[in-house]
Amino acid sequence: MKKDTKVPGFATTAIHVGQEPDPSTGAVAPPIFPTSTYVQEELGKHKGYEYSRVSNPTRTRLEQNLAALEGGASAHVFASGMAATVAVTQCFLKQGDHVICGHNVYGGVPRLFDQVIANYGVEFSYVDNSDLDAVKKAMRWNTRLLWIETPTNPLMVLSDIREIARIAHSRKAELVVDNTFMSPYFQRPIELGADMVMHSTTKFLNGHSDGLGGVIVGTKPHHAERLAFMQKAAGAILSPFECWLVLRGVKTLAVRMVKHDENGRVVADFLRKHKKVKKVLYPGFPDHPQYSLARRQMTGFGSMITFETGSLRNAKKMLAKVRVCTLGESLGGVETLISHPATMTHAALGEAGRKKIGLTDGMVRISVGIEDSQDIIADLDQALAAI
Numbered sequence: 001m002k003k004d005t006k007v008p009g010f011a012t013t014a015i016h017v018g019q020e021p022d023p024s025t026g027a028v029a030p031p032i033f034p035t036s037t038y039v040q041e042e043l044g045k046h047k048g049y050e051y052s053r054v055s056n057p058t059r060t061r062l063e064q065n066l067a068a069l070e071g072g073a074s075a076h077v078f079a080s081g082m083a084a085t086v087a088v089t090q091c092f093l094k095q096g097d098h099v100i101c102g103h104n105v106y107g108g109v110p111r112l113f114d115q116v117i118a119n120y121g122v123e124f125s126y127v128d129n130s131d132l133d134a135v136k137k138a139m140r141w142n143t144r145l146l147w148i149e150t151p152t153n154p155l156m157v158l159s160d161i162r163e164i165a166r167i168a169h170s171r172k173a174e175l176v177v178d179n180t181f182m183s184p185y186f187q188r189p190i191e192l193g194a195d196m197v198m199h200s201t202t203k204f205l206n207g208h209s210d211g212l213g214g215v216i217v218g219t220k221p222h223h224a225e226r227l228a229f230m231q232k233a234a235g236a237i238l239s240p241f242e243c244w245l246v247l248r249g250v251k252t253l254a255v256r257m258v259k260h261d262e263n264g265r266v267v268a269d270f271l272r273k274h275k276k277v278k279k280v281l282y283p284g285f286p287d288h289p290q291y292s293l294a295r296r297q298m299t300g301f302g303s304m305i306t307f308e309t310g311s312l313r314n315a316k317k318m319l320a321k322v323r324v325c326t327l328g329e330s331l332g333g334v335e336t337l338i339s340h341p342a343t344m345t346h347a348a349l350g351e352a353g354r355k356k357i358g359l360t361d362g363m364v365r366i367s368v369g370i371e372d373s374q375d376i377i378a379d380l381d382q383a384l385a386a387i
């Protein structure tokens with residue numbers, strides 16, 4: 001089929017949608033509007049903006065951009081990925097509803113669901129969503145939402161978005177996919193049937209580890225209406241400056257993701273051959289149990305890799321030695337970030353919870369950055385020598 005040349009490519013969309021020069025001055029970079037309110041010519045007569053909790057021009061630009069990048073109809077940004085997650089629960093769940101959540105998602109999500117949202121009479125089931133029969137079995141008459149992450153954090157288990165969307169829709173439930181690990185550059189959940197996409201923009205979308213944020217991309221008018229209302233009603237919005245940081249970050253998303261992926265492949269191969277490393281979890285290996293799904297559902301493998309050092313002691317020893325890799329929580333920055341899920345991102349699951357999903361104390365997660373790959377490898381090599 002002939003390619004429609006009128007449809008702009010991903011990088012062009014990232015650089016141009018919502019990023020148009022400022023019409024009043026010609027400034028090429030989008031302006032930051034640090035204003036709480038807007039002058040009205042007379043009562044009710046204004047230029048579409050009244051108060052910045054409700055809307056702000058810099059935020060509008062970012063929301064247009066992110067909706068376009070994910071192929072959605074709308075996007076609403078919040079103060080963090082978790083604030084965006086809260087907004088979904090506030091907008092689309094009520095007392096008596098049931099939610100199916102992947103059993104191996106970012107630890108903050110079950111913490112929020114079980115310790116906050118469950119208090120309002122919403123029920124949660126945690127399911128291995130790589131097992132479609134388990135997802136089908138978990139569906140109830142009152143299931144309203146399915147919340148998945150693919151690949152999962154940090155075990156790199158994939159779920160079939162298209163099939164899970166079918167299961168959700170067969171019972172009039174909606175599917176939300178946390179697409180933080182892959183970014184819209186490598187995975188497009190809405191094209192596969194997801195109803196909403198969530199991102200911690202803190203990660204690859206921003207890409208520079210200099211701001212928090214979260215977004216919900218919707219596909220239907222009621223998503224846009226409810227989420228805009230929740231921005232106004234609850235107010236957990238992203239500030240104009242942080243919107244601008246993400247607008248700047250996404251301009252290089254395409255080139256960054258290509259380099260993240262390239263370095264990810266090199267580092268995964270290195271780790272796999274290293275004698276001190278017992279196991280490497282990475283969807284780009286042909287013997288990853290879901291390699292064919294990864295090839296079908298994603299257009300790259302990203303740069304998230306988890307590897308087994310054998311024990312907490314070994315993990316501690318090697319993490320104390322890294323120099324190029326930055327030891328810290330988070331992921332998706334230009335710098336290689338290395339972390340220990342059992343004591344950091346997944347501490348809230350507790351020992352039993354971690355054991356249940358196969359997350360060990362010896363596991364180390366790496367978000368491979370875009371430095372020169374030989375420097376990342378040399379650093380990991382010298383750190384692994386400490387074990």
Ligand SMILES: Cc1ncc(COP(=O)(O)O)c(C=O)c1O
Binds near residue numbers: 081153178202
């Ligand atoms: C996959 C994933 N989803 C959601 C979140 C939460 O995002 P934030 O830290 O921006 O609140 C994180 C944070 O680490 C994450 O890794």
